[in-house]
Amino acid sequence: MSRERIAAGAAVGGALSVQVGAAVGATIFPLVGPAGVVALRQAVAAIALLAVARPHLRRLHGSSVRPSVLLGLVLVVMNLTLYGAVERIGLGLAVTLEFLGPLAVALLGSRRRLDLACAVIAGTGVVLLTGTVPGLDPVGVLLGLIAAAAWAAYILLSQRAGRTLPGIGGTAVASLVAAILTSPLLVIALIGLAPQQLLHVAVVGLAAGILSSALPYSIDLIVLRWLPRPLFGVLQSVHPAAAAVAGLVVLGQSLGPWQIAGLVLITAGNAIAVGRAAPAAAPPAPLGTGEARALG
Structure with missing residues (x-):
């Protein structure tokens, strides 16, 4: 089996x-x-990743850590807006709309x-999923x-962070930045909860942090060293299907016939991309000077 x-x-x-963790996390919306x-x-992810990565402080100078810091900022924006959309x-x-980001990366950057x-x-499946639902909250x-x-920015910066810091060090630093930025929100959310509620939130938060952040972010960082960015963007098409199934099983959010048809197309596009991945494809080329300036 090829590396790709x-x-x-x-x-x-x-x-x-990611999507199982997101569904689990959504169950405590009424509390926090x-x-x-x-x-x-972000707190759980930062603790877990820093414990595993143990980045060397001497390597965390300006040029090497900058992509990871930017990645941390992007993680905050991505997760806050996504969970806000999930609530509405x-x-x-919500994840289907979010998928337009990696889909754009695939369409704009692909040469195959x-x-x-x-x-x-996969894009056709996205249209079926969103276009058949009346009265969406704007x-x-x-x-x-x-x-x-x-x-989309997360994909670009994850690839860059993976090149500037070894192992999962880039993800660990990004998660630490995100955890620091969101820590005031955590304090506010926990104020006033009863001890039993705090325990419940802690257990669910631990599961959501590992499943939705620590594990998949580490996988993405490593995978982006091996896969071309466009192919990685296509593979993200599994997210809407996984989210819809997780929403149905965990949150009881039902699906209509057209939405199921959309899921089938999304899954088909993803399966073809995985099954026909070129064995000899080269790793992504280093970013050009202009792109490096734009991201750095």
């Missing part, structure tokens, strides 16, 4: 982990709200017809689109 195919399978597994869930996720329009639709074809198939839609732009 293994990486593609890992990317799909990471996507499934979307912002509280995001803060919990449901997990499946296969990637473009898979992106079109604020929820806007938050989902902001999350999409942040997700």
Whole structure:
């Protein structure tokens, strides 16, 4: 089995982990709200990743740590807007809108017809998922689109952070930045909760943090060293399908026939991309000077 195919399978597994964790985290919205869930996720992710990565302080100089700091900022925006959208329009639709970010990365950056074809198939599924739902909350839609732009930036910065810091050091630093920025939200969310509620929030937050942040962010950082960015963007098409299923099973959010058809197309596009991944594909080329300036 080729390295690229293994990486593609890992990317799909990471996507499934994200959406199960997101659904689990959404169950404590009534207690801590979307912002509280995001803060919990980031705190858990930072503790877990720093314990594993143990980045050397001598290596954390300006040029090496800058992409990770920017990645931390993007994580905050991406997660706050996504959970805000989930609260308003449901997990499946929120993640479907967010998927427009990696889909755009796939369409704009691909040089292979296969990637473009898979992106079109998955994009058609996105249209079926969103276009068949009447009366969508416009604020929820806007938050989902902001999350999409942040997700596209996340892909670019994860790749850059993976090159400047070894192992999962880039993800660990990014999670620490995100945890620091969201820590006031966590304090506010926990004020006034009873001891039993605090215990429940802590357990759910731990599960959501590991499943939705620590594990998949580490997978993405490593996978982006092996996969071309466009192919990685196509593989993210599993997110809307995984989110819709997780929303149904965990949160009881039902799906209509057209939405199910959309999920089938999204899954098909993803399966084709994984199954036909080129064995000899080269790792992504280093960023050009102009792109490095734009991201740095």
